[in-house]
Amino acid sequence: MGEEVQERDIYSLIENYSLATNVGCKAFDSEGNMITEISIGNESSFCKLICDCEEGKKDCKQSYINGGLQAEKLGEAYIYSCPYGLVNWAVPILENNKLKYFLTGGPVLIYQVNDLLLKKIVKQNSLLEAKIDEIEVNLSSLNKIDTVRVRHLAEMLMRLAKGLMADNIDELRKRRELNEINARIAETVHSLKQDNEGNEVLYPFEKENELISKVKLGDKEGAREILNEILGFIYFQTGSKFEMVKSKAIELMVILARASIEIGADLEVIFGLEYIYLEEINQVENINQLSGSLAKVLDRFIEATFVLKNVKNKDIIRRAMKYIRKNYDRNIKLDQVASEVGLSASYFSKLFKEELNISYIDYLNRVRIEEGKKLLEKEYPLADIAQMSGFNDQSYFSKVFKKLEGVSPGRWRCEGNKGRIKAEER
Template sequence: LYYLFSNLISDSRQQLIINQGKLHQQSKINESIQMYKSFGDEEKVSYPYEKEKELITKVKTKNVPEAKGILNDLLGYVLFSGGNSMDILKSRAIELCSLLSRAAIEGGAATDSILKINNHFLQNLQNINNLDELCYKLQESVEVFTESMFNYIPSKNNELMKKAIAYISKNYSKNLTLEEVANDVHLNPAYFSTVFKQSCGSSFKEYLNMVRIEESKRLLANTDYSVIDIAIAVGFEDQSYFSKVFKKYTGLTPKQYR
């Protein structure tokens, strides 16, 4: 009996996981909608383009959980402002998919693979008539585009780059050098620099700065630390250089962002 019904059991379990994922996503989207509603009718809430930038950064740094959180916030705004219109949500979904496509290609993914993923999503989009299903498909696309930036790399380098990124995430606040990370993954620094850029779409220094700026944004938003203290905490030794890099990635100075 077990062998006869094992496939059915497996399918049911998988469907249960999917349903739980959909419920979790909808609860987060509803939280976002309630947040925008709390602003009141008198306050005009504009589309949060800065969150699109954050979404790209999270995808490029392979931070899927936070990317999903930002996506749900964006979807909450679209549903809030569009009155749950399927047509409006589909239009925004196409735009977001294009955005994710560009981010993945800039991140080093193979262009032909990304175009196939994009086309597949657009084809599926035509057959979706349920808001929850559409939101969930977009969430899946975040995972697919993020993974695509690493899957095309030869397997021997794939694991090494993941290890390098993990090392950077753990040590970004220190005076981290390319040579140190290359040594950790046992690669020649010059070769490591080439492979890293191929896999991440950014140079080692650009990627390190991106990670540091992401952490500084969290500190600026959630603490009262001074700008110089935050700069030092995330690995910058010079406040003016920190401010320059911060503005490059966000379009704002640290004080304006706060």
Template sequence: MELGNGQSDVRFDLKKAIKCVDAYSKSVGIECIIIDSDGNPLYLTGGRKDICIFCSRMQNPLKGSINCSNVHLYGSYQAERFGGKYVFFCPMGMVHWASPISVDGSMQGAVLAGPVHMVEPDQFPIDDIASMNQIEESHLDEFKMCIEEIPVIRPDVVENMSELLLMVAEQISAPQSSKYFYERESQEQQSDISKYLQHIKTMGGNDESLSAYPIEKEEELLSLISIGDKAGSQKVLNEIFGYIFFSSGGNFEVIKARVLELIVLLSRAALKGGADVEQIFGLNYKYLSQINSFHSVEELTYWLSKIMMRFTDCVFNLADVKHIDVIYKAVDYIKRNYMKKITLEEVAANVYLSPSYFSKIFKDEMKCNFNNYLNQIRIEVSKKLLADDSIALVDIANLVGYEDQSYFTKVFKKLVGISPGKFREARCSKINLQQR
């Protein structure tokens, strides 16, 4: 279902995008959504009206506590950052994947697919997710029913579907559809800069006072970016461009040097506003490597305007979404690899975070540290294995990731209150009593 106000509101061919996404959705059997660069939905497959088919069914338990648009925007930004595709978990533990729609090297929208599961419903961590999303116990049955309706797709198939979606997004991003939008926006921006140039020329005063760099404008720009004000930021940026052009005498190399300084300042403002450090630094590297490809002031000013918009987008409050995605990915990794010798550093690397930062957010979100959680998972699995008398205790220790049986016994006793041997005896006694 098309939700936008027509193709003139977006910077890519929306009709073409809809055709491509419909074909993809029907082929793989997964619902999709097209969003603009702000996360607003432009089109939903299947004729539906709700942005997320899962959250729409969970409206009463969730009470609007999850902003699905922010979740989609987060996934899109991560896809832009990680080579054009990204598989992620939303706050409800559902799996989605995203690919950006790019115009002239700038993300102008995205295509997302999902939700799906990568585990069977009986393996889904319902209690953990219900707790993290403050779903009341009276709504748990409804939650479980909704989960059972979501398709289950193997991780390797999800990866292949993500690769296909990237191809769809690349087709939508074909350059011929972007020329009109680039020319129109560039002309509007140059008009604003010219008006401001004329304004400062008629202000009076000597050349030295007129060409003095407006530090106060720079500070105003940084303040606006740090609060995510796009319109205000664009206006002030155009004014700064006017000063730079006026004071440089039109020298393109001087203008490029000042633009480089502005990129660094813009990134600092985004960081001050709460943007993700690693993401901003990654974008900085990308942008700084592009500057020598421009050969006119018009190209350069339009490009920097898009950078500013991107940094301003990063200030949006996506930190909570990012943390949820990281935690679910970490938990999924632990549950798939608990039987091996895994470390905090290994899991942190798997979610692209430094060990210290990952350790902090894991403890904040899970209310326990990494090692304690890993031990809990291992001990819960060992309880099930202890029900089988044919498996020796030393083998159980190895099967759940403990190389040392004595250490396994120590951890088990600490968490359960009795040793593995006593637990097995008590369980067997209980079964014998029930059979009499």
């Protein structure tokens, strides 16, 4: 169990923040009860006018609570407008991975006081109409800050809050990552709804092939992007029926395991991971947790496929792999990639082979063949595919392809077309 967050540290934090930024700051417990505040300028006078009536007090408290809970969910700063048109930002303070306190910055104005804002205030609470002149005076003296500075102020408060919860930083990172995953899935679902309203949408088997390709190349970012697209389709097609989504998620895990084994990952390691994550997926209770579990499965399978023996070389090797994946269609040489990561060609070649158990040229060829397989799904001539994949010679392309895939490019294309026809007939 980590150290408890001390309220005296919170008092010190918000005092330093307010004095340094000239922006008000408040601290609340997890129930939304304010434990301390520092106000700047006339913000307290404005808020007091709003809170003089029960309805205004209730609006303000609920707004703060909603901001704090959203910040907790996201694992980062959350910028929002209060019911009366002012801008605030909230950051969470976790203890034992649960919300203990939350801090807010603001309120501030991001535009000039005008009739539209005053009308919004009265519309929110008609009892304030009698005080509108006084409200306008108080509003006019509030901090006016542009949106860029608001974002930086929110990030600064989040950085300070992290200093109070060092033992919970990993939990915050997980929440941010899960939020990003779910946001991308939601984008896919929205896009499918717009583009296919009333029409049947076939399962994107080609996306599974792309996912396998990314796993085989150790492209974690690319694989995650495609996994999110597949999950978005599954949610769209099943109407987010949880058991159906879970069933398809288990199928995807098996596909990922097979791809890792095909490329040379340790069989026992992958089977062990598969068992562990099968248990985890069976125990998840909602779609958000399921998305996070699958992303974790994907990362671990890629790591098991490309085991880096020395942690200090991890960044160098990952950068080199990324550079190769980005420039595979050019005539890139070993010394170019070595220069990109700041090493001599001979040392880089030795390091790459030692860390990944595959030579630079073999990895480059693997990248090119995976890209060539995508092109084979289209009607390009083999000579053009060879060129677009980075091979200067069609015969060499065919030779490498057969070595890696066990069949010629022409045979692979033919068998792939048969498979797609069968899939479409299902």
